[in-house]
Amino acid sequence: MRLGVLDVGSNTVHLLVVDAHPGARPLPAHSHKADLRLAQLLDEDGSIGAEGVDRLVAVVQDALQAAEDKGVEELLPFATSAVREAGNADDVLTRVHAETGVMLEVLSGAQEARLTFLAARRWFGWSAGKLLVLDIGGGSLEVAYGIDEEPDAAVSLPLGAGRLTAGWLPGDPPEPADVKALRRHVRTEIARTVGEFARFGVPDHVVATSKTFKQLARLAGAARSAEGLYVQRELKRRSLEEWVPQLAGMTGEDRSRLPGVSEGRAGQLLAGALVAEAAMDLFGVEALEICPWALREGVILRRLDHMPPR
Numbered sequence: 556m557r558l559g560v561l562d563v564g565s566n567t568v569h570l571l572v573v574d575a576h577p578g579a580r581p582l583p584a585h586s587h588k589a590d591l592r593l594a595q596l597l598d599e600d601g602s603i604g605a606e607g608v609d610r611l612v613a614v615v616q617d618a619l620q621a622a623e624d625k626g627v628e629e630l631l632p633f634a635t636s637a638v639r640e641a642g643n644a645d646d647v648l649t650r651v652h653a654e655t656g657v658m659l660e661v662l663s664g665a666q667e668a669r670l671t672f673l674a675a676r677r678w679f680g681w682s683a684g685k686l687l688v689l690d691i692g693g694g695s696l697e698v699a700y701g702i703d704e705e706p707d708a709a710v711s712l713p714l715g716a717g718r719l720t721a722g723w724l725p726g727d728p729p730e731p732a733d734v735k736a737l738r739r740h741v742r743t744e745i746a747r748t749v750g751e752f753a754r755f756g757v758p759d760h761v762v763a764t765s766k767t768f769k770q771l772a773r774l775a776g777a778a779r780s781a782e783g784l785y786v787q788r789e790l791k792r793r794s795l796e797e798w799v800p801q802l803a804g805m806t807g808e809d810r811s812r813l814p815g816v817s818e819g820r821a822g823q824l825l826a827g828a829l830v831a832e833a834a835m836d837l838f839g840v841e842a843l844e845i846c847p848w849a850l851r852e853g854v855i856l857r858r859l860d861h862m863p864p865r
Contacts, residue, residue, distance in 0.1 A: 664711020
């Protein structure tokens with residue numbers, strides 16, 4: 556069947572259309588994406604402002620039209636941290652449903668981490684052994700660890716690249732003192748969770764998902780996305796540590812000219828790099844592999860698991 560997964564994230568609203576059935580890998584058929592940046596459209600009280608809600612409704616309507624055009628049989632709509640943590644989340648969900656007919660499933664941080672872990676496990680298979688999975692989104696950082704398809708530990712931290720950029724790095728380029736303060740904050744938050752994972756032992760394989768990690772790996776010399784999903788892409792901590800001070804000295808426009816860095820995400824790349832560097836350091840990771848599948852694929856796989864075989 557043709558499934559559509561509608562991901563209302565902190566940075567983008569992304570419709571991914573796949574052809575899928577139980578027992579087979581989902582094959583991408585179409586991608587429709589709109590930059591929304593909900594995490595940056597919050598009022599002082601943490602609510603999504605009227606402009607943000609208007610834009611969200613319009614973007615969901617566009618995605619619905621794209622899904623219809625591509626023959627989607629079933630839509631799996633969900634929202635992550637920007638909606639989850641908004642002060643007016645219930646009102647936003649009610650209005651989206653009333654005006655579009657779409658009822659967004661709001662995933663908890665732990666659900667995000669577990670579904671992303673499922674996607675990574677299916678991608679790398681059982682031979683990968685114990686997996687440590689890292690994912691940096693616009694609003695949060697997810698970390699999960701385990702040897703099965705259900706992780707033994709999964710946490711979500713408010714350390715998304717968009718959130719941190721808006722709250723900690725107002726300058727362009729940022730002030731060195733702001734970068735230092737953000738670095739300290741990120742490391743303090745991550746350090747609180749390390750012990751929860753350390754008791755399970757050293758992972759056999761460390762992987763990362765998300766656009767932030769993909770862009771950082773590209774900067775460090777990984778293959779371009781045009782070379783396909785099945786090319787192994789790696790990010791080494793040493794390379795990342797060399798890039799962080801360079802990114803800190805650049806404006807957003809400067810970063811957008813770097814290989815693999817999109818204009819829309821250039822402004823938040825430094826914050827993402829600080830989170831990635833801290834996570835790799837505190838979890839003792841020298842190198843990690845980039846996983847092409849992430850949360851959207853995890854949602855699709857969960858749905859397929861509950862479908863009867865043909």
